Amino acid sequence: MKILPSLLILVFGWVAQSAMAWGDHRLPSYRAFERMPEVAQAAPVKVESLQEFLRAEEPAIEKLLLQQEAWAAANLTYYPALPAALAFKANPSRDEEARKKAFQMALRVAPNYPFALYFQPDPRMPRPAGAALPHASVNTLPVSAGVAFSYFPLKANESIDALSVLATASEEPDNGVDINLWSDNPSEWGKVMGFGSQPFGNPSLPYSSQSPFHMGFYHESPVVYQAAGFVTRTFPLLRQHQFATLSILAFRTGHPYWGWRFAGMAMHYLQDLTQPFHASLSPGDGVTKMIGINVLAMAGLPKWKDDLVILLSNRHLALESYQATAMRRNAVLQRDSSLELSLRSMDRDGTYPAWSDTYVRDVVSAQAAAKGATIVQAILGSMPKAYVSDPQFDFGPQSSTIALNDEVEQSASSGSKQHLESAIAELLGNFGAHSRNALRGILKASHQPLR
Numbered sequence: 001m002k003i004l005p006s007l008l009i010l011v012f013g014w015v016a017q018s019a020m021a022w023g024d025h026r027l028p029s030y031r032a033f034e035r036m037p038e039v040a041q042a043a044p045v046k047v048e049s050l051q052e053f054l055r056a057e058e059p060a061i062e063k064l065l066l067q068q069e070a071w072a073a074a075n076l077t078y079y080p081a082l083p084a085a086l087a088f089k090a091n092p093s094r095d096e097e098a099r100k101k102a103f104q105m106a107l108r109v110a111p112n113y114p115f116a117l118y119f120q121p122d123p124r125m126p127r128p129a130g131a132a133l134p135h136a137s138v139n140t141l142p143v144s145a146g147v148a149f150s151y152f153p154l155k156a157n158e159s160i161d162a163l164s165v166l167a168t169a170s171e172e173p174d175n176g177v178d179i180n181l182w183s184d185n186p187s188e189w190g191k192v193m194g195f196g197s198q199p200f201g202n203p204s205l206p207y208s209s210q211s212p213f214h215m216g217f218y219h220e221s222p223v224v225y226q227a228a229g230f231v232t233r234t235f236p237l238l239r240q241h242q243f244a245t246l247s248i249l250a251f252r253t254g255h256p257y258w259g260w261r262f263a264g265m266a267m268h269y270l271q272d273l274t275q276p277f278h279a280s281l282s283p284g285d286g287v288t289k290m291i292g293i294n295v296l297a298m299a300g301l302p303k304w305k306d307d308l309v310i311l312l313s314n315r316h317l318a319l320e321s322y323q324a325t326a327m328r329r330n331a332v333l334q335r336d337s338s339l340e341l342s343l344r345s346m347d348r349d350g351t352y353p354a355w356s357d358t359y360v361r362d363v364v365s366a367q368a369a370a371k372g373a374t375i376v377q378a379i380l381g382s383m384p385k386a387y388v389s390d391p392q393f394d395f396g397p398q399s400s401t402i403a404l405n406d407e408v409e410q411s412a413s414s415g416s417k418q419h420l421e422s423a424i425a426e427l428l429g430n431f432g433a434h435s436r437n438a439l440r441g442i443l444k445a446s447h448q449p450l451r
């Protein structure tokens, strides 16, 4: 059946410019964890370089990575085996950089990702003294226009609170961890990783190359999988499992800094999938509409298909932009809106099934995929039509010059503003609850105190 592939390839065209689910994971993570006793009351930890951790625990890491490989082969719908040459083998005589590179190649993350010692402060706290680190020493991606991240240096052996490590690390997978891992990407390592060619998006653009690790389409119609099997070639579950089990190993072996940091990294992939635009192909649209649009395109009328691609991109970007701006403003003003209250509330944490290896797919992304229509309705009802209903307009390139939140404030009716805010608050409530449930699962398996 060839009805869908070309539509889907185009639908994925937009991920080239938008690979981040939430504008900034750090800020919602600070709010989601700041009152969780397991984090707020955790002892400060001693900073340790990745090289030190790997040297100290090399045989245990070799064993864990073998277990991860067996888990992935048994549990993922699609999983290309790790090439034998990349398997991590303990070798105490090699130098630290060689060991670090071998570890990253075995995890199949970008070997040039520095794993620098740094933190991103909570914008509600005073700015730390001293100079921030250069962007490129932490993040291998180009600086994005309009996004101001400050990375502050940490030194080995200094002490830092668990919340800062966890929240900083929850942003980390968007900093270059998953870049150019496919055989058709412009990198040496992509040729040997064994992931094959990039399943969707533009293989020459870095942000696009990370998308299949940060999106997962687990709840589409069976017709979609039949027609376009490549949509199953995504790996957020793999990443979540890899970093969660590394976190457990680090906690168990007395490396709490890496315990919290790997836990934060694992959390990122789960948090991405709380965003309907990362958990479904075309939020709010049924498969019948998608097929209909594609049939028209195949008959020489591509307008509706091209329009849908632009509209999906614009709505996704507008949602992220609105949420990130609102939360940054609230942070500067030390103000709690329903977004912050919802992130912090632990009322619903216990209403979900127990944490498991497939919670991300069966609970988190199922819930987000089901929320597509509601969020699209809230966006359309409150945001200026020029940005979210006009396929002639391309939001991405102009996003840094658009004062979206101010325009919504001035022009939307109070009912539609309320609808938008409560729809985003609900998604962020899920972000908080699932992040904490994942952490509880990790701490339980690590024999860390649950309070």
Ligand SMILES: [Zn+2]
Pocket: 019, 020, 021, 173, 174, 214, 268, 272
């Ligand atoms: Zn991401």
